[in-house]
Amino acid sequence: MKITDTSDLWWKTSVVYCLDVETYLDHDGDGVGDFAGLAQRIDYLADLGVTCLWLMPFYPTADRDDGYDVTDFYGVDPRLGTHGDVVEVIRTARDRGIRVIVDLVVNHTADTHPWFVAARRSRNSRYRDYYVWRDEPPANNVNTVFPGEETTLWELDEKSGQYYLHTFYRHQPDLNIGNPAVRDEIAKTIGFWLQLGISGFRVDAVPFLIEVPEGEDLADPHEYLRDLRRFLRRRSREAVLLGEVNLPYKEQLDYFGDNQGEELTLQFDFIGMQALYLSLARSDPRPLAKALRARPAIAPEAQWANFVRNHDELTLDKLTDAEREEVFAAFAPDERQRVYGRGITRRLPTMLGGDPRRIRMVYSLLFSLPGVPVLFYGEEIGMGENPDILGRTSVRTPMQWSDSRNGGFSPAAPSRLTSRPPEGGYAPEHINASQQLNDDESLLHFIRKLAARYRISPEIGWGTAELLEHDAPSVLVHSVRADVGRMVALHNFADEPARVRLALEDEPEGAELTDLFGPDRLALGPAGRVELDLPAYGWRWLRVARPGDGRLG
Incomplete structure (x- = not known):
């Protein structure tokens, strides 16, 4: 594949870092993180190697769904700061080579949003058709998004005597994208934030966004996505849409578009993530290998986003029932x-028993897989969850900056904190950024090294991937190559050493493998044969050095 040198495609080799402003750093001492605090940590993120900062919702909110119940798409939650504070973060980040993307949560609003307040006052309200109403709920009135918390999809509004649709919580009525006025409002929201300097959006729950209820008017829901992308490109050539599309690969292709790159720019690889955890539970790379082989090729104008954890539950919905029980037994007994x-409502280190070998192997894999790596805040220092906080918010605890009070997150009294850090072995006195900054052998420094090597290995973001055959069943070996070069990565999923015999038959005589994290240079034998040893949970990144190519090693 020939690489196009253009800043418009900056996202092909980005390092994405997701954070919630509310839990990152409290500047004014009220117990809630804020944009002024985040601005103080932009240099930390730049040193980490982050090139794309993804901000979870910071809009005014009813605060019944951690900010995803928005009451004003154009506003800033006053607890977090002002528009001026947002612009200062965007400017400071851009000065450090970091672009900022924000959550676009337009499937629904809070039930306290002015549109819905006006809509439920009267059936004749101009905002009535901003939402979806029925005199009687359809027969399939079962909520499958939040089983156990919500039982229905349709809620009776007693004042108007009609039912409104809520795919998620009952306090989050669905917007009606079949209504052109709603589509215009979404476009204006996108245009507003682009004008303030952001570089794109992480689009929440995309399949639900374009799922038009029966009886509503939208001939081709994917044409709506294409319209959004065209609007985005008119306003900003560099801006991206990073989509949350938890569907089988074949269906995900539809969300890139028939001519890939005309709808979503990037999509999270949920299939690969779930297969990874099955491989970890079995100490066997074959489930992940199967997923990677099934991952469809995409055009240069599109990209996969790889992750091992995010801000929601670690969903295993695409595994079979038996496979899911295996992962539950291993990591959520x-x-x-x-x-x-x-x-699962746990972070990676606690699931892996704090084993630094396995943790580092997983992050090495994350950064070496074709696509872009996405980190959730605190992953770089090995933060754990707070098991005393039930549900998905157990992983959304305050960032642990130091071993001081509240982990250096806030000087406020603990009772005023927006969330509580964990206690025990994953408490701030044991896990924090300050300690790890001063320890060259820490996980933080390890993630820095991975990000640095990823950034000078453009073949990972641009290249064509293949899985390599070998004779070590516990080891995953994959290769990514582009016109700039080729890299080979090995990862041992077992707690025993492994010897790997490879044959890179298409490499020329005199080629070598150079270790990207060490001084080793391994000459390829006849037919490109080479033999390598990996320790338990070991890993290696190797670049193919051909005679006279001058590549960095």
Whole structure:
């Protein structure tokens, strides 16, 4: 594949870092993180190697769904700061080579949003058709998004005597994208934030966004996505849409568009993520290998986003029932660590028993897989969840900056904090950024090194991937190559050493493998043969150095 050198495609080799402003750093001492605090940590993120900062919702909110119940798409939650504070973060980040994307949550509003307040006052309100109403709920009135918390999709509004649709919580009525006025409002929202300097959007729950209820008017829901992308490109050539599309690969292709790149720019690889955890539970890379082989090729104008954890439950919904039980047994043996019958409410280090070898192997894999790596705040220091906080918010605890009070997150009294850090072995006195900044062997420094090597290995973002055959069943070996070069990565999923015999038959005589994290240079034998040893949970990144190519090693 020939690489096009253009800043418009900056996202092809980005390092994405997701954070919630509310839980990152409290500047004014009220117990809530804010934009002024975030501005103080932009240099930390730049040093980490972050090139794209993804901000979770910071809009005014009813605060019944951690900010995803928005009451004003154009506003800033006053607890977090002002528009001026947002612009200062965007400017400071851009000065450090970091672009900012924000959550676009337009499936629904809060039921306290002025549109819905006006809509439920009268059936004749101009905002009535901003939402979806029925005199009687349809027969399929079962909520499958939040089983156990919500039982229905349709809620009776007693004042008007009609039912409104809520795909998520009952306090989050669905917007009606079949209404052109709603589509215009969404476009204006996008245009507003682009004008303030953001570089794109992480689009929440995309399949639900374009799912038009029966009886509503939208001939081709994907044409709506294409319209959004065209609007985005008119306003900003560099801006992206990073989509949350938890569907099988074949269906995900539809969300890139028939001519890939005309709808979503990037999509999260949920299939690969779930297969990874099955491989970890079995100490066997074959489930992940199967997923990677099934991952469809995409055009240069599109990209996969790889992740091992995010701000929601670790969903396992695409595994079979038996496979899901395997992962539950390995990583969430306590029912309280599970949610909705499909997900886990723990962070990676606690699931892996704090084993630094396995943790580092997983992050090495994350950064070496074709696509872009996405980190959730605190992953770089190995933060754990707070098991005393039930549900998905157990992983959304305050960032642990130091071993001081409240982990350096806030000087406020603990009772005033927006969330509580964990206690025990994952408490701030044991896990924090300050300690790890001063320890060259820490996880933080390890993630820095991965990000640095990823950034000078453009073949990972641009290249064509293949899985390599070998004779070590516990090891995953994959290769990514582009016109700039080729990299080979090995990862051992077992707690025993492994010897790997490879044959890179298409490499020329005199080629070598150079270790990207060490001084080793391994000459390829006849037919490109080479033999390598990996320790338990070991990993290696190797670049193919051909005679006279001058590549960095």
